Amino acid sequence: MMEPSARKWLLHLLADRVLFDEPMARHTSLRIGGPADALAFPSTVDQLIRLVCWTREKGLPLTVLGDGTNVLVTDKGIRGVTVGLQAIATPVRLTPDNRGGVLVSAHAGVQTRRICATALKKGLEGMNFALGIPGTLGGAIRMNAGTSTGQMADVLAALTVLTPSGQARRYPRWMLEAGYRELVLPLKGPFVILEAEIRLRPASRRKLYDEARRLMRKRVASQPTWKPSAGCFFKNPAPDKPAGMLIDQAGLKGAAVGDARVSRRHANFIFNAGKATAGQVLELAEQIRRAVRRSFGIILEPEVKIIGET
Numbered sequence: 001m002m003e004p005s006a007r008k009w010l011l012h013l014l015a016d017r018v019l020f021d022e023p024m025a026r027h028t029s030l031r032i033g034g035p036a037d038a039l040a041f042p043s044t045v046d047q048l049i050r051l052v053c054w055t056r057e058k059g060l061p062l063t064v065l066g067d068g069t070n071v072l073v074t075d076k077g078i079r080g081v082t083v084g085l086q087a088i089a090t091p092v093r094l095t096p097d098n099r100g101g102v103l104v105s106a107h108a109g110v111q112t113r114r115i116c117a118t119a120l121k122k123g124l125e126g127m128n129f130a131l132g133i134p135g136t137l138g139g140a141i142r143m144n145a146g147t148s149t150g151q152m153a154d155v156l157a158a159l160t161v162l163t164p165s166g167q168a169r170r171y172p173r174w175m176l177e178a179g180y181r182e183l184v185l186p187l188k189g190p191f192v193i194l195e196a197e198i199r200l201r202p203a204s205r206r207k208l209y210d211e212a213r214r215l216m217r218k219r220v221a222s223q224p225t226w227k228p229s230a231g232c233f234f235k236n237p238a239p240d241k242p243a244g245m246l247i248d249q250a251g252l253k254g255a256a257v258g259d260a261r262v263s264r265r266h267a268n269f270i271f272n273a274g275k276a277t278a279g280q281v282l283e284l285a286e287q288i289r290r291a292v293r294r295s296f297g298i299i300l301e302p303e304v305k306i307i308g309e310t
């Protein structure tokens with residue numbers, strides 16, 4: 001519960017763009033998650049900066065969320081302020097660079113699929129790998145989202161972030177370290193990705209559309225995209241040992257704890273079959289980890305970010 005004076009401050013800043021005690025199940029693709037004390041959607045960067053500075057001043061935790069497609073929010077929910085950038089979304093800008101490519105600049109609250117669609121429409125190569133990845137550009141960059149055909153770090157040219165003290169700072173790509181499903185910045189403390197510049201190359205539009213159709217067909221055939229999930233739950237321990245294959249070989253396809261289930265189509269997808277709780281998902285994940293460890297001696301690490309009070 002947030003103190004009345006804090007609620008008042010937030011209402012004054014954001015009016016109806018702040019929700020109190022908001023069930024996060026309404027804001028995550030798993031449809032799971034307890035209440036956020038305050039869920040804020042600032043509509044300008046200035047409001048966001050004021051919010052970041054105020055939470056710091058008050059010692060309140062600040063959690064940044066995109067579309068919630070790669071998170072598991074705990075049943076107790078999120079303390080402090082949770083902030084989404086979707087209301088700040090501005091137009092996607094295209095400018096030619098000096099290397100024969102095109103720089104696509106967009107705000108972090110824009111959906112990744114919009115960047116993919118713009119690239120396809122304009123005949124720009126580089127973003128097709130991300131077709132079908134749900135969520136925002138900020139989330140995709142933070143997670144260095146990708147597939148076997150590419151990852152965000154391959155196309156990222158620069159990033160503008162808001163530091164914990166509320167200052168906007170631009171980082172060219174060479175200052176960022178790309179890891180497996182993570183991007184590391186030379187910065188201490190929590191940061192908010194504000195904007196990204198993506199470098200793409202002109203290419204045959206027909207070739208791009210053909211590739212897009214092929215990749216989307218493959219995704220739909222191999223993933224339970226229509227079920228509430230957070231995508232792949234575990235990281236692949238090695239390229240030749242995908243977590244889905246290990247979970248399948250450990251005999252866990254279809255395993256369940258309550259309404260939390262392992263998909264039969266793709267064993268690295270845990271989905272919510274109705275009224276699953278975060279506790280059930282975590283218990284199922286633990287059973288999977290134990291079984292894979294027993295069968296192969298491999299310890300699976302979650303790819304999904306677990307957020308909230310435990």
Ligand SMILES: Cc1cc2nc3c(=O)[nH]c(=O)nc-3n(C[C@H](O)[C@H](O)[C@H](O)COP(=O)(O)OP(=O)(O)OC[C@H]3O[C@@H](n4cnc5c(N)ncnc54)[C@H](O)[C@@H]3O)c2cc1C
Pocket residue numbers: 029063064065066067068069070071085108112132133134135136137138139140141142143144145146147191192193194224225229230231232305
């Ligand atoms: C059906 C399905 C398929 C998927 N397929 C793929 C896939 O092929 N490849 C893949 O990599 N992922 C995949 N995912 C996972 C997920 O969609 C991606 O990781 C996505 O990029 C996350 O974006 P988001 O906006 O939803 O981020 P969220 O889930 O909201 O957040 C993810 C993390 O990023 C942080 N974050 C979000 N925005 C910001 C910001 N502006 N500044 C700082 N930190 C931020 C959050 O705090 C959190 O730690 C899939 C998910 C689903 C449901």
